Amino acid sequence: MTASQRATTLVDLDDALARYQPVMGLEVHIELNTASKMFCGCSTIFGADPNTQVCPVCLGLPGSLPVVNSTAVESAIRIGLALNCQIAAWCRFARKNYFYPDMPKNFQTSQYDEPIAYDGWTEVEVPTAEGVETFRIEIERAHMEEDTGKSLHVGGATGRIHGADHSLVDYNRAGIPLIEIVTKTIEVPGDKAAAVARAYVSHLRDLIGGLGVSDVRMDQGSLRCDVNLSLKPLGSDELGTRSETKNVNSFRSVERAATYEIRRHAAILDAGEKVVQETRHFHESDGSTSSGREKSDADDYRYFPEPDLAPIAPSRDW
Amino acid sequence: MTDLIRATASELSRRLTAREVSSVELTQAHVDRIASVDGEIHAFLHVDAEGALATARDIDTRRAAGEELHPLAGVPVAVKDVITTKGVPTTAGSRILEGWVPPYDATVTQRLKAAGLPILGKTNMDEFAMGSSTEHSGYGPTRNPWDTGRIPGGSGGGSAAAVAAFEAPLAVGTDTGGSIRQPGAMTGTVGVKPTYGGVSRYGLIALASSLDQAGPVTRSVLDAALLHEVIAGHDPCDSTSIDQPVPPVVEAALRADVDGLRIGVVREIGEGFQPDVSTRFDESLALLEGAGAEIVEVSCPSFVHALAAYYLILPSEASSNLAKFDAMRYGLRVAPNGVDDPSAEQVMAASRDAGFGDEVKRRIILGTYALSSGYYDAYYGSAQKVRTLIAQDFEAAFEQVDVLASPTSPTTAFPFGDKLDDPLSMYAQDVATIPANLAGVPGLSLPSGLASDGLPTGFQLLAPATADDRLYNAGSALERLLEEQWGGTILAQAPELEAVR
Numbered sequence: 001m002t003a004s005q006r007a008t009t010l011v012d013l014d015d016a017l018a019r020y021q022p023v024m025g026l027e028v029h030i031e032l033n034t035a036s037k038m039f040c041g042c043s044t045i046f047g048a049d050p051n052t053q054v055c056p057v058c059l060g061l062p063g064s065l066p067v068v069n070s071t072a073v074e075s076a077i078r079i080g081l082a083l084n085c086q087i088a089a090w091c092r093f094a095r096k097n098y099f100y101p102d103m104p105k106n107f108q109t110s111q112y113d114e115p116i117a118y119d120g121w122t123e124v125e126v127p128t129a130e131g132v133e134t135f136r137i138e139i140e141r142a143h144m145e146e147d148t149g150k151s152l153h154v155g156g157a158t159g160r161i162h163g164a165d166h167s168l169v170d171y172n173r174a175g176i177p178l179i180e181i182v183t184k185t186i187e188v189p190g191d192k193a194a195a196v197a198r199a200y201v202s203h204l205r206d207l208i209g210g211l212g213v214s215d216v217r218m219d220q221g222s223l224r225c226d227v228n229l230s231l232k233p234l235g236s237d238e239l240g241t242r243s244e245t246k247n248v249n250s251f252r253s254v255e256r257a258a259t260y261e262i263r264r265h266a267a268i269l270d271a272g273e274k275v276v277q278e279t280r281h282f283h284e285s286d287g288s289t290s291s292g293r294e295k296s297d298a299d300d301y302r303y304f305p306e307p308d309l310a311p312i313a314p315s316r317d318w
Numbered sequence: 319m320t321d322l323i324r325a326t327a328s329e330l331s332r333r334l335t336a337r338e339v340s341s342v343e344l345t346q347a348h349v350d351r352i353a354s355v356d357g358e359i360h361a362f363l364h365v366d367a368e369g370a371l372a373t374a375r376d377i378d379t380r381r382a383a384g385e386e387l388h389p390l391a392g393v394p395v396a397v398k399d400v401i402t403t404k405g406v407p408t409t410a411g412s413r414i415l416e417g418w419v420p421p422y423d424a425t426v427t428q429r430l431k432a433a434g435l436p437i438l439g440k441t442n443m444d445e446f447a448m449g450s451s452t453e454h455s456g457y458g459p460t461r462n463p464w465d466t467g468r469i470p471g472g473s474g475g476g477s478a479a480a481v482a483a484f485e486a487p488l489a490v491g492t493d494t495g496g497s498i499r500q501p502g503a504m505t506g507t508v509g510v511k512p513t514y515g516g517v518s519r520y521g522l523i524a525l526a527s528s529l530d531q532a533g534p535v536t537r538s539v540l541d542a543a544l545l546h547e548v549i550a551g552h553d554p555c556d557s558t559s560i561d562q563p564v565p566p567v568v569e570a571a572l573r574a575d576v577d578g579l580r581i582g583v584v585r586e587i588g589e590g591f592q593p594d595v596s597t598r599f600d601e602s603l604a605l606l607e608g609a610g611a612e613i614v615e616v617s618c619p620s621f622v623h624a625l626a627a628y629y630l631i632l633p634s635e636a637s638s639n640l641a642k643f644d645a646m647r648y649g650l651r652v653a654p655n656g657v658d659d660p661s662a663e664q665v666m667a668a669s670r671d672a673g674f675g676d677e678v679k680r681r682i683i684l685g686t687y688a689l690s691s692g693y694y695d696a697y698y699g700s701a702q703k704v705r706t707l708i709a710q711d712f713e714a715a716f717e718q719v720d721v722l723a724s725p726t727s728p729t730t731a732f733p734f735g736d737k738l739d740d741p742l743s744m745y746a747q748d749v750a751t752i753p754a755n756l757a758g759v760p761g762l763s764l765p766s767g768l769a770s771d772g773l774p775t776g777f778q779l780l781a782p783a784t785a786d787d788r789l790y791n792a793g794s795a796l797e798r799l800l801e802e803q804w805g806g807t808i809l810a811q812a813p814e815l816e817a818v819r
Contacts, residue, residue, distance in 0.1 A: 056421070056422050059647060060642045060647070061420070061421070061422070061647075061648070062402065062408075062410065062415065062418075062420070062523040062524075062642065062643075062648075063401075063402045063420070063422075063424055063520065063521040063522055063523045063524070064520070064521075065519060065520050065555060065556050065557065065558075066557065067554065067555060067556075067557050068557065095638050097637075097638050097641060097689070099641065099644060099663065099666060101644070101646045101662045104642065104647065105641065105642045106641035106642055106644055107638050107641055165659075167662070169646070299691075300690055300691040302637075302638070302686065302689035302690055302691070302694075303689075303694075304634065304635075304638070304689055304694070304698060307526075307527035307528040307558075307635060308524075308527050308557060308558060309557050309558075310557050310558065
């Protein structure tokens with residue numbers, strides 16, 4: 001029996017929603033369709049042989065330095081404007097430091113406290129029994145960062161790192177521009193929560209696809225969603241502990257993952273136990289989530305402004 | 319042909335252009351010199367005689383065909399092993415990169431090649447440029463040609479010793495807190511740290527991204543200016559490189575006129591310095607004054623915090639820059655002892671433990687701590703604010719004077735082992751040189767005489783950002799005055815090195 005098949009207690013959805021209010025935060029990563037990577041001139045074409053679209057910069061070779069892709073900055077601003085965000089007059093990149101083999105420099109060049117876009121909103125439409133309902137989703141921020149390489153874990157039963165004998169790393173994807181869009185907390189009537197989450201991601205696909213800056217295909221990884229969810233007792237203001245669910249690869253999966261987590265959290269809280277703050281992996285096969293690999297030291301990224309790049313200061317006119 | 323190896327690069331350039339000597343003869347003479355003395359000096363980690371001679375042959379052929387060549391074409395150069403050279407091993411003085419052969423040239427290397435300078439090899443250094451004595455090299459120290467029981471300075475001790483020992487007429491180094499200038503002072507050579515951004519950092523194995531800068535190591539100020547013009551200039555591959563013309567440094571070195579020049583002596587630098595280091599400095603100031611310069615005392619109160627700020631900023635950036643050495647893509651890979659099927663993380667840890675020396679580990683741990691959650695504001699954040707104050711002190715000083723001057727280093731070359739047990743006393747070697755890196759302003763060190771221990775001392779000049787030419791003008795003037803006084807160069811007073819059989 002795999003971890004996902006082991007019986008996890010779930011509360012019936014309506015029962016859970018009768019007593020708890022779901023609070024969600026959605027993190028969407030958009031892979032831009034620029035011709036070259038975020039910080040070097042390597043091609044970004046999908047599907048090439050492993051490690052054929054790499055150079056000293058995206059391989060993190062000693063001595064290499066990043067150079068900003070101006071089209072990526074433009075795309076980031078377009079996305080920000082489409083989401084009614086403020087565009088920073090001046091912002092910098094920052095280093096997010098942690099060790100992982102698919103990250104050549106063992107830091108990701110991203111943005112920390114100075115995102116290029118912030119404080120926006122967008123409206124999503126959700127078909128309901130009463131007709132189409134519109135929900136306003138507040139956007140916390142959208143920022144630029146670079147993607148990691150891709151790992152292929154060989155030898156284990158599930159293709160994941162657990163039980164694998166060794167791993168192969170393909171750095172073609174390392175350095176491809178990503179825009180990370182983070183919502184503010186989303187609190188909508190519980191029975192609409194999962195549907196709103198799905199509609200939001202689908203809406204981003206349409207909105208950003210319409211800008212022409214990304215292929216926005218969940219099945220190809222150019223649109224990715226992490227679902228953060230917690231429950232609080234109905235009527236309470238005190239937020240619960242959240243879980244983050246990754247590997248959500250379709251719109252339907254967004255809805256299923258949210259639903260599963262509502263039911264799972266409710267069961268834990270009903271039993272008087274504490275929800276563990278952790279990253280969970282979504283299983284397409286049965287719509288369940290399971291505990292991800294423990295990342296004990298992952299939280300302190302020791303962010304500091306990237307000294308190899310000049311600040312971005314887009315003129316208001318442009 | 320021993321006089322070939324003792325000539326300055328500008329003199330060699332003249333002889334090459336006049337067809338008095340070929341580049342092959344010249345390069346071979348240096349290769350022979352290296353073979354003769356480097357067993358003792360250990361300035362080089364890798365000698366590429368074949369590559370250097372191939373370049374020399376090519377230059378000779380092109381010159382014979384009447385092609386117009388760069389003034390330094392055919393003059394050999396040594397390159398600090400922190401700079402990548404395609405096809406030639408590059409270690410940054412560390413065992414973690416033992417055997418690593420870069421697949422690409424640094425921009426500095428590309429420019430040396432484009433100008434036609436044969437690259438003799440890669441010079442020794444403190445590991446990852448962390449140090450002031452070259453004792454922290456993973457491959458053993460370099461010896462000071464003036465006294466082989468003493469350090470040549472660091473981190474660029476190899477480049478400085480190579481030039482001082484006549485193994486190369488020119489070398490390229492890097493300077494993060496004084497690593498070109500302080501070895502210059504220790505070995506009686508000239509060393510320059512250009513304005514930050516003046517020389518491309520693409521291909522420099524990064525120590526502290528906001529402080530590192532490559533620059534010339536030579537036996538004369540004019541030679542440094544000539545080499546400066548080869549390697550400097552905007553590079554689109556380096557987002558921090560300055561998009562402006564290279565300052566007219568050769569013209570300035572030839573002008574050598576200090577009449578009316580206002581020289582500021584920084585009150586906060588010099589206290590507690592070795593007495594005759596200060597005396598030689600004062601004597602040099604007097605010479606400049608005699609030539610028409612005006613000496614003014616200036617105060618830069620934030621400089622007293624420079625060392626502390628530096629030793630927070632550098633380790634922080636270095637802890638991040640050195641994270642890439644993880645045994646996953648290149649470099650040393652070591653499996654942990656007694657662990658079956660180690661995870662990637664375990665291999666990373668074992669490799670880094672085996673490959674990094676103590677000083678590198680010390681600074682990585684310090685930097686990791688300084689950036690860690692809850693401490694950023696107190697350490698890195700505060701240090702960056704101090705840095706702004708230091709930059710402001712420079713600006714204020716340069717409103718009163720054209721250049722600043724100080725002794726380059728608090729002491730002359732000390733014996734091996736003298737400061738290894740006390741990292742802080744080693745760090746204090748950089749007290750005069752660090753402020754320039756923090757503010758990004760250019761600095762030059764030239765020899766200013768021997769101390770009573772018979773060892774060289776250095777005179778440091780600092781100028782506003784992008785005014786590198788002022789250093790070369792004043793430095794060249796002082797050099798002429800001093801050489802007139804000495805009746806020759808300072809290196810003519812150095813002990814003769816015994817050839818190693």
